[in-house]
Amino acid sequence: MSRLFGSVRARATLGATLVVAVALVAAGAAVLLSLRSNLVDQAGTKAERAARNIAAQLAAGQTYEALDLDDEDTPVQVVDADGTLVAASPDLERITGTGTAEVTPRAPAESRGTGDDDDDDTALEPGEIASDTDFTDGSATVDGTTEDYRFAAVEVDTGDRGLLTVHAGGSLDAEQSAVSTATTGMLTGFPLLLGVVGAVTWLVTRRALRPVEGIRREMAEITASEDLSRRVPEPGTHDEIARLARTTNETLCALQASVERQRRFVADASHELRSPIASLRTQLEVASAHPEFLDLDGAVADTVRLQHLAADLLLLARLDAGERPTGTLLDLAALAAEEGAGRAAVTVVTDGPAQVTGSRSQVGRVLANLLNNAERHARTAITLTVRRDGDRVVAEVADDGDGVPEADRERIFERFVRLDEARSRDDGGAGLGLAIARDVAERHGGTLTVREAPDGGALFELRLPTV
Template sequence: MAADPLAWWRRRSLRLRLTATASAVLAVALGAAAWLLVGVLGRALTDSTDEIAHQRAREVAALADDGRLYDPVAVSDGTIIQVLDAQGRITHVTPGADRLVPLVNARARGRTPRNGGGLFVDGDPYGIPGPLRVVVVRADDGRTVIAARSFKDVADSLTTTVHMLVVGTPMLLVLLGAASWVIIGRTLRPITELRRGAAEITGTARAHRLPVPEARDEVQELATTLNDMLARLEAAETSQRALISDAAHELRSPLASIRLQLEVALGHPPDEQEWRETAEGVLEDTLRLSRLAEGLLTLARLDEHRRPARRHPVDLAELIGATADRYDQAVVKIMGLEPAVVEGDAMDLGRVLVNLLDNAVRHAAARVGVELRASGGEAVVTVTDDGPGIPEADRERVFNRFTRLDSARSSNDGGAGLGLAIVRETVRAHGGSVGLADAGPGVRAVVRLPLPRPVPGHAKP
């Protein structure tokens, strides 16, 4: 298998990759800026030289047209002037200029730009060091004025500029790269602190939190989010530990009872022991263990999936009627049933009703009422008993696992305290909510489940 050419790059540190990328971009930008600077500067200096030479040539042409041109031609700024007649012979020059050979031959003069632009001419054959910038202007009577200016100073300036850029640009790039290394390092320092803080958090140091930087940036948001996650994990672990402890406590009682009954039975002679009574006691404790195991498995499944595994239309009115028929009709009364169909698992929702009705019947003085209403896009199931009630401070706590209140509502047949916990988790898995309210006397359990939204364009049959 061919090696990935980018594997080495991906294995480098984030700081190195960011610095190298930033330096590469800076190098391209500085190189382009230097090239543009030299080009613009050279063009500007060339145009300035052409403008001066063209201006002097026009002045000389004007003097020639007026007949006021004298030889030698007097020009004070060092511009070299040659005036040619119609036959191409030199008639007037500035002091020191060549009187025999024109700076531009006839063919080159014909190619001279008409917009005032100039030509480069080598000055060495004329005893002038460096290149010359030459312009040609036409005058009356077929005369031609040639104006030239030395380009050596401009060329030297451009060369100096290029040398400075060649030396200065790498130095500036190194300086900017070093600054980028430092700045990126300082920017990534909070992430390093987060990594160190995460490395210090172990299974026995659950209360630790990651350091939150002072800057209000994305790293602070990340640290805050991670700390919130740690808090949730800590709460979940605490809840799990409490669940294990409570489950062990609940399992200990029936197991101890079974062991005691069996030890007592075995400690008596067979003919003196009531084995049927012992078997009934053991069976009762076994059923208690079975209910506890079933409740724990149900909670484990709800914690794992968070949503019902099977979702089908469930007619709540039909489900409530079938569930209420299992109880004494003199105790459980259906107060009203409005049509309501929700999406969910009929078995799980039936367990919710059974748990609420069992709890209500267990603590009711004489009557339990069940009602179903549909309003505001929700199906509202209400189960009301006329028992001793629950203090307002405990109405939220009773939904915790293995929570049982005082003897007024938690006799020995009250279960392990998982019923309301299963109710809440099941209702939440169906996207609803459950709460308790005062019924004066008694307690009112209110379950709210969302009704399916109607599909646009589909009318009810």
């Protein structure tokens, strides 16, 4: 049961059914109240009409015995000022709700004239019928049949007979029958309607959520097979589910690219580490067997190269892990002068302090990597320029080498990429310097790009936000 109501479809169906049920109950109650009110008003109108008809006969001087009281649907009582029943419907057997339960008329104690003191109790003139009508609910038994009635009470001043009150009833049987029929219809129709609403909601949500089930099933298969090249089906609609499918596929693409990049990185790193380790092992094995052939300088060079490669891999691992740079304030012009010092072919040009925030060691690594790359490709000269450009500090490293072909100007920033594959690893790098430089630049909120230098070589431009 908990699994059933744990589904979106079941909850949507239950929610829709409950909302419709509440709406139907509220609407049904309003309809029944309105129907009952209208029918009660109709019964009251009928009772008032009958009461005023009898009152008109009394005002005209009609005797009690000559009153038209034969309507079995309208029980009538005529009561004098003393509360004595002076006239009633002939078949009236029992009555409640009119103020007197008497059903058998009695002769009044004495005739009352218009000059009696009791006439002061009413504002009516002789022969006048009161404009106000009082309504009460009660019941009556007429000719053996008991029903509920809406009673109307109308006063009339008859002059010689004094003030009389006419009570006439309008049957509520039609109201009770109509309300009962409507209630029965609602009790029968509401469950059927709720069933239809529930079934339709269940089918509609099932159809609407079918693509979600397809996405879930495909994701489960992708997880089981670990095949990130697969994609979830995208419905041909423009709703939230279609956007979910597209976002899921975009996530899978990014995940696949990340995994492939990680695998390629591990493979390339293993390949790059294998060469210096193998060379160092060979030299040590030779030295162990023939100490006189020990190439100490080569062993040191391989060890240093291995150390640099390990440091580069460690820095890339930290960058990939999301390490954020520190907020240290540093002068890029002074840092450029430090990195350019001791490099014979490098000329440093600055136009004053250029402050940025970040990690001094990482920004220094960027400049060092750019200068190292320029030294490998320059013919005679390298220029390192630091200047301010609006809200940016720009560091440019230009050389007079062969430059970078336009088609390769983005590829060189990929890891382990060397354009000259024939270059030996001793002369060139591992292909990590420029990749590290761009990653560090982006982590510092900047950019690193390459274009053609004025002398025809390569010009690397580092842009960092100024303070």
